[in-house]
Amino acid sequence: MTQNRRHGPRLTALAESLPASVPFVGPEAQERIQGFEFKARLGANENVFGPSPKAIDAMERAARDIWMYGDPESHDLRHALAAHHGVNPENIMVGEGIDGLLGYLARLTVGPGDTVVTSDGAYPTFNYHVAGFGGVLEKLPYRDDREDLPALLARAAEVDAKLVYFANPDNPMGSWLTGAEIEAALDDIPDGTVLILDEAYVEFAPLGTAPQIDIDDPRVIRMRTFSKAYGMAGARVGYAMAAEPLITAFNKIRNHFGMNRAAQAGALAALADQQYLAENIARVAAAREQINRIAAENGLTALPSATNFVAIDCGGDETLAKAVLDALVARGIFVRMPFAAPGNRCIRLSCGPDRDLALFASALPGVLQAARG
Amino acid sequence: MTQNRRHGPRLTALAESLPASVPFVGPEAQERIQGFEFKARLGANENVFGPSPKAIDAMERAARDIWMYGDPESHDLRHALAAHHGVNPENIMVGEGIDGLLGYLARLTVGPGDTVVTSDGAYPTFNYHVAGFGGVLEKLPYRDDREDLPALLARAAEVDAKLVYFANPDNPMGSWLTGAEIEAALDDIPDGTVLILDEAYVEFAPLGTAPQIDIDDPRVIRMRTFSKAYGMAGARVGYAMAAEPLITAFNKIRNHFGMNRAAQAGALAALADQQYLAENIARVAAAREQINRIAAENGLTALPSATNFVAIDCGGDETLAKAVLDALVARGIFVRMPFAAPGNRCIRLSCGPDRDLALFASALPGVLQAARG
Numbered sequence: 001m002t003q004n005r006r007h008g009p010r011l012t013a014l015a016e017s018l019p020a021s022v023p024f025v026g027p028e029a030q031e032r033i034q035g036f037e038f039k040a041r042l043g044a045n046e047n048v049f050g051p052s053p054k055a056i057d058a059m060e061r062a063a064r065d066i067w068m069y070g071d072p073e074s075h076d077l078r079h080a081l082a083a084h085h086g087v088n089p090e091n092i093m094v095g096e097g098i099d100g101l102l103g104y105l106a107r108l109t110v111g112p113g114d115t116v117v118t119s120d121g122a123y124p125t126f127n128y129h130v131a132g133f134g135g136v137l138e139k140l141p142y143r144d145d146r147e148d149l150p151a152l153l154a155r156a157a158e159v160d161a162k163l164v165y166f167a168n169p170d171n172p173m174g175s176w177l178t179g180a181e182i183e184a185a186l187d188d189i190p191d192g193t194v195l196i197l198d199e200a201y202v203e204f205a206p207l208g209t210a211p212q213i214d215i216d217d218p219r220v221i222r223m224r225t226f227s228k229a230y231g232m233a234g235a236r237v238g239y240a241m242a243a244e245p246l247i248t249a250f251n252k253i254r255n256h257f258g259m260n261r262a263a264q265a266g267a268l269a270a271l272a273d274q275q276y277l278a279e280n281i282a283r284v285a286a287a288r289e290q291i292n293r294i295a296a297e298n299g300l301t302a303l304p305s306a307t308n309f310v311a312i313d314c315g316g317d318e319t320l321a322k323a324v325l326d327a328l329v330a331r332g333i334f335v336r337m338p339f340a341a342p343g344n345r346c347i348r349l350s351c352g353p354d355r356d357l358a359l360f361a362s363a364l365p366g367v368l369q370a371a372r373g
Numbered sequence: 374m375t376q377n378r379r380h381g382p383r384l385t386a387l388a389e390s391l392p393a394s395v396p397f398v399g400p401e402a403q404e405r406i407q408g409f410e411f412k413a414r415l416g417a418n419e420n421v422f423g424p425s426p427k428a429i430d431a432m433e434r435a436a437r438d439i440w441m442y443g444d445p446e447s448h449d450l451r452h453a454l455a456a457h458h459g460v461n462p463e464n465i466m467v468g469e470g471i472d473g474l475l476g477y478l479a480r481l482t483v484g485p486g487d488t489v490v491t492s493d494g495a496y497p498t499f500n501y502h503v504a505g506f507g508g509v510l511e512k513l514p515y516r517d518d519r520e521d522l523p524a525l526l527a528r529a530a531e532v533d534a535k536l537v538y539f540a541n542p543d544n545p546m547g548s549w550l551t552g553a554e555i556e557a558a559l560d561d562i563p564d565g566t567v568l569i570l571d572e573a574y575v576e577f578a579p580l581g582t583a584p585q586i587d588i589d590d591p592r593v594i595r596m597r598t599f600s601k602a603y604g605m606a607g608a609r610v611g612y613a614m615a616a617e618p619l620i621t622a623f624n625k626i627r628n629h630f631g632m633n634r635a636a637q638a639g640a641l642a643a644l645a646d647q648q649y650l651a652e653n654i655a656r657v658a659a660a661r662e663q664i665n666r667i668a669a670e671n672g673l674t675a676l677p678s679a680t681n682f683v684a685i686d687c688g689g690d691e692t693l694a695k696a697v698l699d700a701l702v703a704r705g706i707f708v709r710m711p712f713a714a715p716g717n718r719c720i721r722l723s724c725g726p727d728r729d730l731a732l733f734a735s736a737l738p739g740v741l742q743a744a745r746g
Contacts, residue, residue, distance in 0.1 A: 008591025009619050010535055010565045012484040020624040028444040041441065050440040059436035059635065066432065066607040066639070067423040068414065069600075071401040096469065096631050103628055111385040125630075132626050162383055192383045218381025227442075234439040234634030246382050251393035253505050255476055257498075258469050260633040261607030262432065266439070 014112060014134050023125040027334050039332035040356040044233070045171060045309055048352035049283050051231035051266065052276035058269035059235070062262035070261035077268050081239055084271060087215045090244045094267075096258050098200055098223045098238040103129040104254050105221065105240070109162045109194065110135035117156045118165040119147045121172070121340030123198065126165050135162070142343060145303060145311075146175040149185045157190040164189070167198040169205050172338040172348045174305030179211035186211075189219045194246070197222045200238075203229035203277065204284055205306035218243045228308060229277060229284075230270045235263035284308045287351035294361045298368060303346065311338065311346040314371070318344040323371035331363045387485060387507050396498040400707050412705035413729040418544060418682055420604035421725035422656050424639065425649035428605065431642035435635035443634035450641050454612055457644060460588045463617045467640075469631050471573055471596045471611040476502040477627050478594065478613070482535045482567065483508035490529045491538040492520045494545065494713030496571065499538050508535070515716060518676060518684075519548040522558045530563040537562070540571040542578050545711040545721045547678030552584035559584075562592040567619070570595045573611075576602035576650065577657055578679035591616045601681060602650060602657075603643045608636035657681045660724035667734045671741060676719065684711065684719040687744070691717040696744035704736045 027044055031037050041048065050056075074094035082089040095101040102125065110116060112134030118126060120139035127137055138159055140151050147170050156164045169176035182197070189195050199222055202210050213220050221242035227233035237259070240247065270277075291310045295302040301313040314321045318341065325337050325347050337347045349360065400417055404410050414421065423429075447467035455462040468474040475498065483489060485507030491499060493512035500510055511532055513524050520543050529537045542549035555570070562568050572595055575583050586593050594615035600606035610632070613620065643650075664683045668675040674686040687694045691714065698710050698720050710720045722733065 007565055008616065009482055009567045009622070011481050011622060012487075014484070015481045015622065015625060018625040020621050022445065022624065022629055024445070024629070026442065026445045026630075028448060029446055032448065044442055046442060047440050050437075056436050056439070059439065060433045062607070063429050063432035063436065063635070063639070064423075066429070067420050067604045069399065069417055069419060069606045070609075072395065072397070072399045073402055075401060075405065096628060099630055100628050108384050108388045109382060111387070114385075192380055194382045231440045233442045234435070236443075236631060236633050243381065248393050249382070249384060249388065251395065252388060252391040255469060255473050256395055256397070257399075257472055258609060260609050260636055262436070262635060263633055266436070 018132060021128065023128045030329070030334065034329070036332065038334040040352065040359045041334050042350040042352050042356055042360070043334040043336040045228070045350055046233045047228055047231035047280070047284070047308055048350060048356060049231055049280050052270050052273040054273045054276070055230070055232065055266040055270035059262045059266040062265040066261060068261060069257050070259040070264050072256040072259070074259055074264055077264050080268055080271050085241065087241060088244070091215045091241055091247055093240045093247045093250045094259065095238055095240065095250070095254065097227060097236040098198065098225050099125050100236070100258070101223060101238050101240045102126050102196070104250050105163070105196065106130050106133050106135065107253055108249050115159040115161045116163045116165070117152050117159065117161045119152065121338050121343050122147060122165060122167060123171060124339065130163070142173065145173045145343065146170060146177065149177060149182065150188065153185060153188040153190070156193045161190070161193050163194050163196055165196045165198065167200065168209065169201045169306035171201065171307065173311050173343050174303055174307045174309060176205055176209050176306040179208050182211040183213070186213065186219065193219070195220045199223060200225045200228050201307035204281055204308050209306060215241065216243045218246065221246060226267045226270055229281060230267070231280060232263070232266060232270060235266055236260065237263050237267040284351045287353070287357060290357050291349060291351065294357065294364060298364050309348050309350045311343065311348050313346050316345060320371060321345055321347055324367055327367040327370045328363060331367065333360055333363055391505060394501065396501045403702070403707065407702070409705065411707040413725060413732045414707050415723040415725050415729055415733070416707040416709040418601070418723055419606045420601055420653070420657070420681055421723060421729060422604060422653050424604035425643050425646040427646045427649070428603070428639040428643035432608070432635040432639040435638040439634060441634060442630050443632040443637050445629040447632055447637055450637050453641055453644050458614060460614060461617070464588045464614055464620055466613045466620045466623045467632065468611055468613065468623070468627065470600060470609040471571065471598045472498050473609070473631070474596060474611050474613045475499050475569070477623050478536070478569065479503050479506050479508065480626055481622050488532040488534045489536045489538070490525050490532065490534045492525065494711050494716050495520060495538060495540060496544060497712065503536070515546065518546045518716065519543060519550065522550060522555065523561065526558060526561040526563070529566045534563070534566050536567050536569055538569045538571065540573070541582065542574045542679035544574065544680065546684050546716050547676055547680045547682060549578055549582050549679040552581050555584040556586070559586065559592065566592070568593045572596060573598045573601050574680035577654055577681050582679060588614065589616045591619065594619060599640045599643055602654060603640070604653060605636070605639060605643060608639055609633065610636050610640040657724045660726070660730060663730050664722060664724065667730065667737060671737050681724045682721055683724070684716065684721050686719050689718060693744060694718055694720055697740055700740040700743045701736060704740065706733055706736055
C-alpha cells in the first residue's frame with residue numbers, strides 16, 4: 001500500500017494550542033514509575049472506607065446485566081436524588097463525575113477569551129476544562145486558608161466572568177464557609193455570572209455548611225458526587241443541581257449514553273442507604289481526629305477540615321512540604337500536597353482506617369527528620 | 374434572601390444555537406412512556422448474549438474496590454490492547470465508549486463552519502457531536518445499502534473535510550466493504566482529512582473485513598469497542614487506534630479520570646477470554662441465520678449482515694416499516710429502524726437467544742397483517 005506523506009489531522013487552532021496535560025498523575029502511574037506499590041493510598045481524596053455493602057451488591061448484580069446500555073436519562077437515580085433534595089428531577093443532571101459535569105458546563109458557557117474566576121490552588125481539573133475551551137482564568141489567592149468568596153465575586157464583576165468556581169468545603173485545604181456566609185454573598189453574584197458551588201465534600205461538613213439556595217435561582221449551580229462521602233470514586237457518578245434551563249442545556253452537548261449502568265445502580269443503592277452514609281461520615285470524623293493527634297504528636301498543625309482529608313502544616317515552606325511528601329511516598333504512603341502558596345506549606349492526607357493511619361504515624365517521625373535534615 | 378431577577382447563565386453562541394436533543398431515546402424511556410416493559414430487548418444494538426463470565430467476575434471483584442478512582446491512563450487495558458493488535462500502547466486511547474471518543478475527536482478537529490462528511494442515515498451520535506462543535510455535515514446517500522466510501526472521499530476532497538465518517542460494517546444496515554476495498558480507497562483520502570473507520574461491529578464480520586492499515590498512517594483513526602462483540606455496552610469502554618500524534622492529542626481535552634474502574638477491569642478480562650468471544654460470535658451468527666429464516670418464512674428479505682443485527686426489508690416504504698416497528702413494540706418487542714431512505718424501508722433487529730427470537734417469530738405474522746391492514 002502506498003504511504004504518501006500527507007500531513008494528517010488538522011486540529012482546531014484551540015486544540016493545537018493546548019498542552020497534552022494531565023490534571024493529576026494517578027497513583028497507579030506513580031507506582032509503575034517507582035517500581036513498588038503503595039502500602040497506604042491516602043493521596044487521591046478517595047474514601048478508603050468504601051461504599052455501602054448494598055451499593056456493592058447492586059453493582060455486582062448490574063455487572064450481570066452489563067450487556068445493556070445504561071438509561072441515558074438516569075431516570076431512577078435522578079428521581080431519587082430529586083426526592084432526597086426536595087427538588088424536581090428537572091433540576092438534576094447526572095454525569096460522569098463532577099469532572100465530567102464541569103467539562104460540560106465549561107463547554108456550554110466558555111468560549112475563547114471568556115473569563116472565569118477561581119482561587120489560586122483550587123481544583124486543577126476545573127482549570128483544565130476552562131483552558132480547554134479557550135477560557136481565561138483569573139486566580140485569586142486564598143485568605144486564611146479559605147477560598148475568598150467575596151473577593152471572587154468582586155473580581156467576577158470586574159472581569160465580567162462567565163463562571164466563578166467556589167468549592168465548599170474547599171479542596172485541598174479542607175476549610176469551609178458556613179451556609180449563612182454563602183447566602184449573604186449571593187446577592188453579589190454579578191449579572192450573567194454563574195457561581196459553581198462545588199460541594200463534593202459537603203456531606204462530611206458540619207450541619208449548616210450547605211447554604212439554602214432557591215433551586216430556581218439562575219445564578220448558581222451546585223455539584224455533588226458519589227465519589228467522596230458515598231465512597232464510589234471509581235464509579236464516576238456526579239450530579240449537578242440548578243434551575244431547569246441550565247440543567248436542560250446539558251442535553252445539548254453531553255454524552256447521553258456515557259453513564260456506566262452498574263454505576264447508576266450502585267449510586268441508587270448508596271443513596272438509599274443513608275444509615276451507612278452516616279456511619280461512614282462518623283468513621284471519617286474519627287480518622288480526622290486521629291490524624292490531628294498524629295500531627296500534634298509530631299509538633300505539626302493539622303488544619304481544621306470539613307472533608308475526608310486533612311492538610312497538615314509542615315511548619316516550613318513548599319520545599320519542606322515537598323520533602324515530607326517525597327519521604328512519605330518513598331515509604332509507600334501515598335499523599336499529595338496543595339499546588340499553590342500558601343497551601344503548599346502543607347501535605348494533604350485522606351482519612352483512612354486505623355491500619356493506614358498507623359503506617360502514617362509510624363513513618364512520620366523518621367520522615368520529618370529526613371525532610372528537615 | 375433577596376432573589377433578584379438576573380439573567381443567569383450566558384451560554385456561548387454555539388451552545389445557545391444547539392437543540393437539547395437526544396441522539397436516541399433509550400428503551401427504558403420508551404417503557405416508561407408506554408407503561409409496560411419489553412419482553413425482548415432487540416433494538417439498541419446490544420449483545421443480548423452478554424460478556425464472558427470472567428469479565429463479569431472481574432467487574433464484581435472491582436465493585437468491592439470502587440472507592441478507588443480508575444487508572445486515568447488505563448495502562449493495563451491499553452497495553453493488553455496493544456499486544457492484541459500488534460501496535461504500541463501509544464497508538465491506543467481508551468475512552469467512555471466510541472461515543473465518548475467520537476466527541477473528543479470532533480472537539481479536537483472541528484470548529485464552527487468546518488466540514489465533515491458522512492452518510493445520510495449513518496450513526497446519529499457522530500452527527501450530534503459534529504454539530505455540537507459547530508461543524509457542517511455533508512451527508513451522502515447509501516449505495517446498494519452500503520456506505521459509499523469512494524463517494525465519501527471524493528466529497529471530502531471537494532469540501533475540504535476535516536473528518537470523514539465510515540462505519541465498517543455499517544450500522545444500521547449491517548452491510549460491509551472488504552478490507553481490500555478499503556485499502557484500495559485509502560490513497561483517495563484528501564490532504565488534511567482524517568478517515569474515521571468505525572469498526573464497532575468488526576469482530577462479527579467475515580475474516581478480511583478489517584483492512585490492513587499502517588498504524589502510523591496519519592490519515593486514519595479506527596474505533597473499536599467492548600460494547601458489541603464483547604457484550605459490555607453498559608460498561609462504556611471503547612478505544613481508538615491511530616498514529617501516536619493523534620492519540621496523544623486526546624490527552625489535551627479528555628476527561629482523564631472519566632473511566633469507571635470496574636469497566637476497565639471487565640474489559641481487560643473480556644479481552645483475555647478470546648475463547649468466549651469466538652463462542653459469542655458463533656452464537657450471534659446462528660441467531661442471524663435464525664432471523665433470516667423467520668424473515669423468509671414471512672415473505673420478507675433479511676439483508677446480508679456482518680454485525681449482530683439484521684435489517685429486514687419490510688417490502689414497502691418508510692410508512693410500512695414504521696407500522697411494523699410500532700406493532701412489534703406494542704407487543705413488547707423492542708426494535709428500531711433506520712432513519713433515512715433507502716434504509717428506512719427496513720426494521721432493524723438485534724441477534725438474541727432463542728427465547729427472544731421465538732417471541733419475534735410468533736409475533737411477526739400478526740404484526741405484518743396489522744401493519745399492512
